[in-house]
Amino acid sequence: MRKRILLVEDDGMWAEHISSILHKWFNLHLEVYTSFTDAENRLLDPSSKFDLLITDLYPSDMSREAKGLKFVEFCKKMHKVPVVVVTGESHMVKSILREKEIDVFDKAEFEQLDFVSIVDRLLKYERIHDDLGEAAVDRRKFIVERISLGKVDDRRFVRILVVQAESSSDYWSMNDGLMSYTRVDDLRLWIWKSLDFALRHEINVIVFPELSVPVALLEDLGAWSQINKDVIVIAGSHYAQAGKAWIARSPVFLGGRQILTDKIFPSPSELSSIDGFGLSAGERIIYFTETGIGSFFVLICSDNLKPAPIRNQILSYQPDFVFSLAFQRDSNDFFVGISDSVNNGEDVYFVYANNHVKGMADGRSAFFGIVRPEVRDELINNQKTDFVPKGKLCELRGEENVLIVEADIRNKNPPAKRKVGDLPNVKIFTGRVGD
Incomplete structure (x- = not known):
């Protein structure tokens, strides 16, 4: 079954770059949005179900970056969707995300193989976690x-x-x-x-x-x-x-x-x-x-x-x-x-x-x-x-x-x-x- 990924990226070149990597390595359904509002509306649709969210934080504008952090929290808490962040220079924000155990990639040092490996891990983790069941694991x-x-x-x-x-x-x-x-x-x-x-x-x-x-x-x-x-x-x-x-x-x-x-x-x-x-x-x-x-x-x-x-x-x-x-x-x-x-x-x-x-x-x-x-x-x-x-x-x-x-x-x-x-x-x- 094809995995479903939602990508939020306002930079056309980066959206195309990430999309091409994902389609090369994975059998998936990909939806791309350029704004947090449109992405949130899509996630609020009861018929939507995504296996992974990949998003930028729009670091060129600090207010938009703050909104990006809120969007990540929204996805983690409301939809329990694993998140990967691909963003620009903002060491403080990247530190915050890593403390929350969210995978972060810096656009200035982007490694394709590392990115593919993390996406592969997150997509597989969701399926294995569901199959095993938490209760049986925790009490052994x-x-x-x-x-x-x-x-x-x-x-x-x-x-x-x-x-x-x-x-x-x-x-x-x-x-x-x-x-x-x-x-x-x-x-x-x-x-x-x-x-x-x-x-x-x-x-x-x-x-x-x-x-x-x-x-x-x-x-x-x-x-x-x-x-x-x-x-x-x-x-x-x-x-x-x-x-x-x-x-x-x-x-x-x-x-x-x-x-x-x-x-x-x-x-x-x-x-x-x-x-x-x-x-x-x-x-x-x-x-x-x-x-x-x-x-x-x-x-x-x-x-x-x-x-x-x-x-x-x-x-x-x-x-x-x-x-x-x-x-x-x-x-x-x-x-x-x-x-x-x-x-x-x-x-x-x-x-x-x-x-x-x-x-x-x-x-x-x-x-x-x-x-x-x-x-x-x-x-x-x-x-x-x-x-x-x-x-x-x-x-x-x-x-x-x-x-x-x-x-x-x-x-x-x-x-x-x-x-x-x-x-x-x-x-x-x-x-x-x-x-």
């Missing part, structure tokens, strides 16, 4: 348990392998209202190929997506981990029975040791009205520290959607990595919240591992972080990313099913200006298992 309880492996985190560069699981929807079945993959032997072969690929490329962490590693294969992974103690394996997730209930867990193998971290928020498709069917909430998320590659969390699917108190809480621990495992039809739903976290001053890398199942999960496994502008431009020019939303440094496309990232954990947020001798904090390779 969980604990964070810290587990230290006692290893010195002296490695500067960490090599991460994301293996995107590929399968046919024909081979998925339902058990007590929960999905499972029926061809375990196929998965066993794919996992062993992936582990061999990891050794050949000197990987430190290998990441499998949600539901891609059945319980029947965990013993094999544990034995492999016992031999290859320096490689951490995040073994997707599986459903486990706890009494009459089912919970979802991700096994993490470190030196042969298996540690389980829970999924707190079941997705709507995992819930059931029948006792003993569907998924129940987990209770415990593990914070892994002194692992030899820094500190990290593993989040399973809907635990990483916005709005979610989980992501905000775990980021307060300042991990080096957050690994997000998914079985997701539309990866954009995840990219919104991840982009927010990476670009709001959090010193962290996000790794997103999704399945690729036609009609069920769209793949698009990705890596998020902060890089210098010239590194960002190089990644865009080499078609590793479109950088939408902001911070997405790579995304698997087409036939690609593996993503290797070499990430500098001592330099997760490099200064924008490069100094002599500075190295890129991220290096990226994409391809296929077996190539």
Whole structure:
């Protein structure tokens, strides 16, 4: 369904510029007004419903600027419409707007990619917020348990392998209202190929997506981990029975040791009205520290959607990595919240591992972080990313099913200006298992 955006801008050139950007990047219905009065009248029409307002404040006239502020307040309070302000030089007013958590762009320093990223985030946020429901999110309880492996985190560069699981929807079945993959032997072969690929490329962490590693294969992974103690394996997730209930867990193998971290928020498709069917909430998320590659969390699917108190809480621990495992039809739903976290001053890398199942999960496994502008431009020019939303440094496309990232954990947020001798904090390779 097309999004509806209302644009208020009295400068014809800027109205045309913003309109062309929006039509280039989004499938939308756009209405443009040159005065606040006309825009207010349109919003007061009971038949009008907009997903986003983009407005100038008319900074050439202070009285009109004050009216612009009132117009923004009117939209936020009366219509609960998210607002983006694109305005000229007025540092005082921009400070006021930022205090109200409104996104502001200065016309003198307008960055198209940043603007597109913010619009994308706001449009996606409204839909996700409505789908999840506030009450269920606010009341969920969980604990964070810290587990230290006692290893010195002296490695500067960490090599991460994301293996995107590929399968046919024909081979998925339902058990007590929960999905499972029926061809375990196929998965066993794919996992062993992936582990061999990891050794050949000197990987430190290998990441499998949600539901891609059945319980029947965990013993094999544990034995492999016992031999290859320096490689951490995040073994997707599986459903486990706890009494009459089912919970979802991700096994993490470190030196042969298996540690389980829970999924707190079941997705709507995992819930059931029948006792003993569907998924129940987990209770415990593990914070892994002194692992030899820094500190990290593993989040399973809907635990990483916005709005979610989980992501905000775990980021307060300042991990080096957050690994997000998914079985997701539309990866954009995840990219919104991840982009927010990476670009709001959090010193962290996000790794997103999704399945690729036609009609069920769209793949698009990705890596998020902060890089210098010239590194960002190089990644865009080499078609590793479109950088939408902001911070997405790579995304698997087409036939690609593996993503290797070499990430500098001592330099997760490099200064924008490069100094002599500075190295890129991220290096990226994409391809296929077996190539």
